[in-house]
């Protein structure tokens with residue numbers, strides 16, 4: 001993969017430095033990783049890389065459209081994935097936060113047209129499918145808060 005990734009970086013006008021190659025390799029294995037997860041993984045092969053250096057690499061790769069920043073879960077921290085131009089969408093588990101890629105139902109941008117576009121030239125539509133992953137569906141429901149339990153009555 002390293003020769004391929006070197007070519008990928010050079011195609012976008014970037015020098016193939018070791019930290020950049022390491023981040024791309026990490027994203028191949030861990031799509032939708034957070035910057036902290038990427039830093040932890042990169043340090044298993046390059047131990048002198050600071051978290052700031054990882055952010056700098058991610059910004060350079062994002063600017064070069066080699067990496068895409070996604071935040072399908074909203075309130076959580078941004079996740080990163082290789083931008084392979086495949087126009088995919090995300091399935092997100094409401095309970096455990098698992099993110100899985102699914103191909104776009106129509107396969108091209110923009111796959112959803114708003115009823116009114118207000119004159120915008122549309123470039124992208126993000127679709128997030130929310131639900132429970134198969135593992136979470138088979139887990140027992142989370143315990144209800146103690147306050148809601150009738151067993152608490154009369155103990156005060």
Ligand SMILES: [Zn+2]
Nearest residue numbers: 093096133136
């Ligand atoms: Zn889940």
Ligand SMILES: [Zn+2]
Nearest residue numbers: 081088090101
């Ligand atoms: Zn994805």
Ligand SMILES: [Zn+2]
Nearest residue numbers: 104105106111
């Ligand atoms: Zn789509």
